[in-house]
Amino acid sequence: MATAQSRTAARLMVSPAVILLFLWMIVPLGMTIYFSFLRYNLLNPGMETFAGFDNYYYFLTNAAFWDALGNTLTLVLGVLAITVIGGVLLALLLDQPFRGQGIVRVMVIAPFFVMPTVSALVWKNMFMNPVNGMFAHIAKFFGLQPFDFLAHAPLASIILIVAWQWLPFATLILLTALQSLDREQQEAAEMDGAGALSRFWYLTVPHLTRSITVVVLIQTIFLLSVFAEILVTTNGGPGTASTNIPYLVYAQSLLAFDVGGGSAGGIVAVILANIVAFFLMRMIGKNLEA
């Protein structure tokens, strides 16, 4: 159906977006690659010298790098697990008829609108603080020793905070999908004597697969670059217990002002992100094509 003319028009229409994104990617990236080969400390201007692969060597042999890599994966997978499973359960619950649906939905969706910085500050100070936080007050009420979340379970605490922010997103998408589920099919299966569990497993789950894939894709994009929550709550610590790759790059380039090292870290992060993207895209591509 597409004529040569409409093809050309299509190319023309798509090109602004492509060109802009290409520039957006390539210009800073090009500069970053250039900086990554320099010995360049922001506080020592005029001292830039060619450093070869030194910056990469130091970044990759830094013990913190492997910790950060592990933490990044744990963070992404942890939040995905909580939001997908929690999201499915919550969507199933909210899909039932009950009183006050509108209000409950408004309450559930709310965390998605909160700035990451604000939610991290609120969780850190008002809830997880071991002296004045809500959890500490509750523990003391029951005569228990308050648990110091950010010192003894830093990564888990951050996963909790981030999951809280993304749970509404997953729930909403999954709920929309559930509502489009074929009721008649469900009822037919029920008549045939299929139990609730097998109905869930053989009808609902396959129906939700595509939505789950979408949730995973979108969230992964954002979760790979979680930064504000760590900066506000633990500063990557104690030690490197909650440092992820973006935070490590931040520490290099903006705490140490080592632009060369930070740039090398940035390039490593881009490569890693692309590897993740590659696998993710293959998985998604397969699922979305159908």
Place this chain on the structure above:
Amino acid sequence: MTTTLRALLGATAFCALATGALAETTITVATVNNGDMIRMQGLMDDFYAKNPDIKVEWVTLEENVLRQKVTTDIATKGGQFDVLTIGTYEVPIWGKAGWLVSLNDLPAEYDVEDLLPAIRGGLTVDGELYAAPFYGESSMVMYRKDLMEAAGLTMPEAPTWADIKTAAEAMTDKSKEQYGICLRGKAGWGENMAFLTAMSNSFGARWFDENWQPQFDGEAWKNTLTFYLDLMNNYGPPGASNNGFNENLSLFNQGKCGMWIDATVAASFVTGKESTVADKVGFALAPDNGLGKRGNWLWAWSLAVPAGSQKVDAAKAFINWATSKDYLALVASKEGWANVPPGTRTSLYMNEEYAKVPFAKMTLDSINSADPNNPTVDPVPYTGVQFVAIPEFQGLATAVGQQFSAALAGSTSAEDALAAAQELAVTEMTKAGYIK
């Protein structure tokens, strides 16, 4: 009203605004969200009355965000700010790099001779004053007189670390949420490392020897860290590895700390209206170990003009006002002497009214007992009491601070933390070319 008329009116209004704006210079002042700076923002009417042609735009940020933004801007010559709030760590480095405007030409009534010598020395590079101190601080022991009395102890004016441990033990009662000692544990070169570096000086430790070889594998650092961990694990509050200045201040104000060793500026807060223990606080010099150095630091939040500023004159006028004797008098008249920014001028400590403030003498003694040019027991190639004035220090000390904070949280041991610190320091110093 027709559109044309409306447009005309709009244009006239715009012109009026534009001409109004021409006559006045707007300067952008970057500052930390500390109490003294916030107070200054409330007293701006006085400045506007004296300088009707200058308008000040405030950019008030949390310390870490501020430092990082200001450094990025000045290093890339972004020119976003006309007045910067920076500390004694930045001034020597930036002054040497030619990034700051010299303040040697401040008017005579500014009386630069009146600045405390220790503070002024830290802000001067090769005879040029590059920043004017807004407030200066050292560190000292703040303790609860009532708890000490109940324990049958008295705090010496110049305690040793052993005295501190005895007192901490006696005042701890965890069932009442009362902890013998609160110290910084949050990782950061200006947080736990400021305290630990100053403390290590009194234990005879140093960051580097004369050849820039890191010294974390030595006995002195091991003694420092184990003593600190022992104090904090036995007598410290929960969650100490996340406690910085602010967290400890709020704990102390709620009456949950027996002692707190931290910045002298905290004195006006713990005796102020937000404190529940205001009338029960005593002060003492930072502890020592009989080695000739005390564990106190020296810092001054100071105002400087970046070399890229287009409005140097207006910026200087502002600095002249904010760090003058008149400003101190202004704060005293509005908020009382206890709330005057401390630690910058000799004349303040000669003032009889100010001498009545309970922490005045101890603050001055603490500041005078710190010597940035000769900070350690053994000789060192660097200046700075609780920092090492080289550009690489921020990043390195923050990474080391992470290790020590982890040791406090119990996720690593003192030995492992020190070994990791040594390795980090050797790598960083090799990379930066200090170790050939």
Place this chain on the structure above:
Amino acid sequence: MSRNVSQTRVTLVTIAAWTVGFLIFFPILWTILMSFKTEGDAIKTPIEMLTSSWTLESYHEVQERSDYFRHFWNSVVISLGSTLVALIIAIPAAWSMAFVPGKRTKDLLMWMLSTKMMPAVGVLVPMYLMFRDFGLLDSRLGLVGVLTLINLPIVVWMLYTYFKEIPGEILEAARMDGASLRSEILYVLTPMAVPGIASTMLLNVILAWNEAFWTLQLTTSKAAPLTQFIASYSSPEGLFYAKLSAASTMAIAPILILGWFSQKQLVRGLTFGAVK
């Protein structure tokens, strides 16, 4: 409906749903409550805090210290501006990808999304240098540009999945009737795509409003949005829970209200083509 929904079941589900909803919402509720307390009361135990007296003191103090409305207005301009620009660029792109797909369309989409995975901190210094050279530091224009680019991939993708659901026959019918490409987009496609565009727009406004890295790094005063407003309350000396709560409430309230009122719109387009 043939299903027999018993009264007990509805009651049980109601209780469960309200409990879960309340728990999820609780941190926000608590922050709002705390903002109406004095600093001293804010750190008391929850019961003592709730029973202490209410006050607007924190709001007064916050407003006195920082100009809320200027930050608010900057946030509005930046998030709306970047959303509109992104839509203008993305609508034609998504249209052509959806209706004139080439062999590489899918790869192109995936590539666009992958640009979002670049860690922002790694490119701050290059960006700062460019902003300085173009005189864009502390300008709303510069931030609109950056946020447009950051969210463009998501916008293109959302629109693409939405457009794909519009049946191609309608377009062909329009073409038969002699509609030009322009009028095809304007009069046939756009009206059908309005719900999708609306929810894309909402999501994008939310994301731009909450973006806290570039907005903090590239502004100082004139263009500073609410993210910077928050940064001056994050850990000051002394007690700060009440003031932090007040500032937080002020920063999130506009977007929370917008989100609540438009949640139906938002949800309709949030399917990303996942629901057929």
